[in-house]
Amino acid sequence: MQRRSPEHSSGVVPAGSGRRSGNRPDVRPSIAHEPSNNSNRWKVCDICSIQWKSPSEFALHLREKHCTKEGGSFVCRYGTHGICPSLPLEGVSDKDYEFHVARDHIADYDYTSKLNPELAQQSRMTNQTPSIVSDQLKWTFHSSSVNLPAVLNDPRKSRREHDFFTKTWGEGFVEKTVIAPSPYLPVITKAHFEKYLNRTANKLKSHKVQSSLQQSVPRIPVATDKSRLELEQIPKMFFRGDFALENPETFQAVLPWSQFKNRGAGQSSKLLQEKLSHYLDLVEVELARQISQRSTAFFTAMASHDQLQDRLISTCTAIKGLRERIMEVDDVLAKRSLETLSYKVSRVNHVKVFNKLKLMATVHQTQPTIQLLLSTSEFVGALDLISTTQEVLTQELSGIQSFRHLGSQLIELEKLIDKMMHEEFVRFATADLTRPLDEEAGPDEEKLSSIILGLLRQHKFSFLDDYKDECTTAIKAIVKQTVVDAVSEADSIDVEGNLGSLADQMRLLNFTEWLQMFQNVFTNLAKFLSRVKMTWDVMNKLIDFAAGHNAHAGNETADNTEPGEPQLNSTNVNGSKDDKCPQARVPSPLTFLKVSDVDILIAPVEHQRLNTVLKEVLVMLCDYAHDRSLKLLIARGKDGFLEKLSSSEFVSLSRSVETFVSQCEAVSGRRSNSLRGGLQNQANKFVNRFHEERKTKMSLLLDNERWKQAEVPANFQDLLSAMAKGEISLDLLARMDQGNEERKSAEYVEINGGKYAVIGTVLMLLKMVAEYCQCVEDIPSVTIDILTRLIEIFQNFNSRSCQLVLGAGALQLVGLKTITTKNLGLASRCLQLIGLYIPIVKEFFAARLLPRQMMVLRSFDKILKDYNDHVQEISNKLIAIMDDTFMHCLSKWEVKAPVPSLTFREICKRIRKIHEAIVDILPPEQIKDLFVQMNTSFKTHLKKQLITLNVTNDGGPQHGLVTSELVFYTECVQLTSGLDKLDNMNDIWVRR
Known part of the structure; x- marks a missing residue:
């Protein structure tokens, strides 16, 4: 297809x-x-x-x-x-x-x-x-x-x-059958045309009569073939519509000049003349024939022309009569009315001339009026007057020679006003910012309004940058003056003999003097920023006002004038103010609206941009105040001074910084991190020193620990009891530092009904844990750092104690002869006490971490598992000691009298000794578990020896001797360990 x-x-x-x-x-x-x-x-x-x-x-x-x-x-x-x-x-x-x-x-x-x-x-x-x-x-x-x-x-x-x-x-496009005739078309008959035939019958008859008359007139024969042939002899160019002999080509074609230059030119000219005459005769004959054929039409046209001429004559006569009557009406009715209208027009023109003269007189007084307005700081009024005057000069008074120089003068005057407003604003800002900080009065709003509205009227927005520069200069001066005052008032500094810089002199201040100086800087800067905020509020209102916002506020002081009616600021033409002067209230095109009438001075886009810049200025000033304060902090911390502070001193510094930062955030409405970041850096250094000191102290304590049970002071007991409840108090730490001689020390740490025998290093470790937690309470920003370092302390203690006890490192460091069972039990009990506090510390930090930081808490679970594994290793070590004893003793044992044998006496002696070593350290349930495991080890080695000796439970003499030995062993173990009964001893025999 x-x-x-x-x-x-x-x-x-x-x-x-x-x-x-x-x-x-x-x-x-x-x-x-x-x-x-x-x-x-x-x-x-x-x-x-x-x-x-x-x-x-x-x-x-x-x-x-x-x-x-x-x-x-x-x-x-x-x-x-x-x-x-x-x-x-x-x-x-x-x-x-x-x-x-x-x-x-x-x-x-x-x-x-x-x-x-x-x-x-x-x-x-x-x-x-x-x-x-x-x-x-x-x-x-x-x-x-x-x-x-x-x-x-x-x-x-x-x-x-x-x-x-x-x-x-579409589906509608399908085959359809044609119904003939169509039901949608009516049946047309002759009756539908009867009305039309009746209306046109007369015209049809007239048409037929005229047609018969024309047919009765003899027709003029058409041109013969001969005449047509004769006309065709004439060149076609003579019949063209644009035929003109002025055209050189046409002239050359009609009269060929070359024929006249040859000999026989006279004969040629005669032939040409006869030829053209023949053409003319042919045309005249044809024209005559054509005219004769159309003579009837010519006579009809002439008759119509005569009739038309008669009608034109009658029409001209009627027109002449009409004109005469119109002239009469004009004389009687129109001329006097037109004279009245001309008088009215003349009067209007005279009024226009009078108003124009009044306008010129008012314009003549423009410059004195501007000077008067500038003397009262009415910058907006002066600028509006200049703008209106220039508009009038352009539109109403253009071409007047007397004012040809006034326009350029007003332009120069406007530039001068711009410069005056800029200088006046800088002068005002300097005076307002350098006032004593104790003055709580706000800025002069009237003067500030006149200056800023004038600058906004001229779209000069650089005044915000000028104000920002003045504020930064003032902040520098405030900080420097506060430091100078603090150095000069310090008793420990010889200002006259000290030739160093101001920063060097500041570093000579002790912490109390320096902190007081730092707080004074914060106080002065807060007062300064509060003053800036008041000025900022005024400028913000003025910017909104200039953009047409809060327009109702200005209408309260407006005069009772009609909307849109101009006023002349109550100033007469002589430049003096007089409310009684009638000329002071004369409206004219030169007058301008008051500022209270809310002229829109800036566009919405400019208003939005100015609001954004104004907010950025306030935020920038707060950030700058933070930066200058941070420089003081960094300058004082160059020699490591801040890292050596105690926890309470650093907390005081941190609280002062946080208070000042909160005040700045209340002023700017935005969070600033520069000063907080600087304090955080110092806090990190403080935490590093804080951790290194305690890490070193813990290492020294462990290296000098003799692994003997220490007494527990009462204040330590109070601290550990409070920590077990999740409470950490500065008062408890203070009492620990001061000591309490009235209350006696205890042998054990009592927590939740349990007694823990501990070494002195463990007490110091738990005190350090309390100090780490208290540091988090005082400095929340270092929570993560403190947490990681506290985890490191726990890990170091666990690994170091394992090296010293299980690894026998204490033998070389402190000169111990051997690691006794008591040392092992004491180490196990210390680890159990620390493991008791690990979940408590975990909950303490969990309440102070963000959700995304909770992953760090998994380290506590790993540490607790390490401590429990360490405790189990110590228990295994105790069992291993007794296992070696059982194996050594039973390997030499023989089944013979007397009973009990020396072997069983030695075994029971050693059981009593290990029980005496741990009975005051470990709790009864742990002792019971240990002896149960020891008994299992004993039965294992005894069974092996019986197999070796081929002794069976056959009821013979040897079986009786073994039974007596076991009775002695059972009574000894039960009396020593406090066990009610031992496991079944019959499993030592091999089944036959």
């Missing part, structure tokens, strides 16, 4: 492409309620029932309401059920859609031509009926030998695809 042409793609079937008989007729469905007049199709939307004034508006309505875009194609929905019958459902391009709307829905050729001349011409050529004369050399789709019906009805195909049209133009 051939590709569809653009006409087919837009849904139009070309003329002459109708299907053959038996097929569906070429009938295109129309839009519902389509008007009969296609030229007015665009005036009313048939679906929305909206009337439109122009085709372009209707086309825009169709695009917005009755068009959808699917991918890159446009689908027209203007029709029944949202389907346009003349456009494919898959859509067309944007250009084709516009042409479709103009052609099928608007039907306005002019609009189509404006839209796309090429498409309009193509549409016009497509819709025309083919012409044999004009189209015989031009190929169109009518010249095609194969058309759409021929393709669809191709007999060579077995069947036709019926969904060809339905899938493209």
Whole structure:
């Protein structure tokens, strides 16, 4: 099948492409309620029932309401059920859609031509009926030998695809049968034309009479062939419409000059003259013949000309009479009224001249009035007066020679006012910022308003940068003066003999003096920033006011004048203020509105930008105050002074910084981290020193520990009891430092009903844990650092104690002869006490960490597991000691009298010794577990020895001796360890 042409793609079937008989007729469905007049199709939307004034508006309505875009194609929905019958459902391009709307829905050729001349011409050529004369050399789709019906009805195909049209133009495009006659067309008879025939009957009769008369007149014979041949002898150029002898080419063709230069020129000229005369005769004869043929028409025209001449004469007579009557009416009615109107116009002109003179007089007083306004700092009024005067000079008084220099003078005066306002603002800011800090009065709002509104009126926004520079200079001066005062008042510094810099002199202050100086800096800066905030509030209100915000605030002081009525600021023409002067209230185009009448001085975009810059200025000043304070902090900490502070001293410094930072945040409304960051750095250094001191102290204590039970002071007992409840108090730590001699020390640490025998190093370790936790309470910003270092302390103690006890490192360090069972039990009990506090410390830090920091707490679980594993290793060590004893003793044992043997006596002796070593250290339940495991070890070695000796429970003498030995062992163990009974001893015998 051939590709569809653009006409087919837009849904139009070309003329002459109708299907053959038996097929569906070429009938295109129309839009519902389509008007009969296609030229007015665009005036009313048939679906929305909206009337439109122009085709372009209707086309825009169709695009917005009755068009959808699917991918890159446009689908027209203007029709029944949202389907346009003349456009494919898959859509067309944007250009084709516009042409479709103009052609099928608007039907306005002019609009189509404006839209796309090429498409309009193509549409016009497509819709025309083919012409044999004009189209015989031009190929169109009518010249095609194969058309759409021929393709669809191709007999060579077995069947036709019926969904060809339905899938493209909708389900409604199906075969329909033609009903003849059509029920939609009425039956036309002769009765429908009777009215028309009656109306035109008379005209038809007259026409027939005239036609018969014309036929009765003898016709003039047409020109003969001879006359036609004679006329054809005349050259065609004589019949041209542009024939003119002035044209050199025409002249040369009529009178060839070359013929006159040769010999016989006279003969040639005569021949040419006769030839032209012959042409003239032929033309005259033909004209006479033509005139004779049309003589009737000439006579008719002449008769009509005479009749027209008579009518013109009567018309001129009527016009003459009319003019005479108009002149009479003009004399009687019009002239006097026109004279009255001319007097009125003259009066109006005189009033205009008078007002112009008054305006000139007012303009003449502009410069004195400006000087008067500037003397009272009315910058906005002066600038408005200059602007209004320049406008009047341009519009109302242009061309007046007396004011030809006033415009340039006003421009220079405006520049001078700009400079005055800038200098006045700098002077005002300097005076306001350098006032004593004890003065709580705010700035002079009236003066500040006049200056800032004038600067805003001129769009001079650099005053914010000037104010920022003045504030930074003032902050520098405040900090320096505070340091100078502190150094000069210090008793420990010889200012006259000290030739160092101010920073060197400041470093000579002790902590108390330096902290007081630092707090004074904070206090002075807070007062200064509070003063800046008051000025900032005034400037913020003025900026909002200049942008037209809060306009009602200014109307409270406005005069009772009509809206839009100009006022002259109560100043007369002589420049003096006098409320009684009648000239002071004369409205004129020169006057300007007061500031209270809320002139909008800045645009919304400028207002937004100024608000942003103003907020940034306040934030920047707070940050700058933090930076200057941070420099003092860094200067004092150069020699490590801040790292050597105690916890309480560093806490005092931290609280002072936090108070000042909170005050600055209340002023600026934004969080600042510069000073906090500097303090955090110092806090990190403090934490490093704090940790290193305690780490070193712990290492020294462990290296010198003899692993003997220490007494527990009462204040330590109070601290550990409070820590067991999750409470850490500075008072408890203070009492620990001061000591308490009234209360006696205890042998054990009592926690939750349990007693713990500990060494002195463990007490110091738990005190350090309390100090770490208290440091977190005082300095929350170092919580993570303290946590990691506390974990390191726990890990160091566990690993170091393992090296000293289980690894026997204490033998070399402190000169112990051996690691006794008591040493092992004491180490185990110390580890158990520390393990009791690890979950408590974990809960303490969990309450102070952020959710994202909770992962660090997993280290406590690992540490607790290490401590428990260490305790188990010590228990295994005790059992291993006894296991070696059992193996050594029983390997030499023989079953013979006397009973009990020396071997069993030695075993029981050693059991009593180990019980005596741990009975005062470990709790009973742990002792019981140890002896149960020892008894299991004993039975294992005894069973092996009985197998070796081939002793069985056969009831013989040897079996009796073994039984007696076991009775002695059982009584010894039960009396020593307090066990009620031992496990069944019969499992030592091998079953037969």
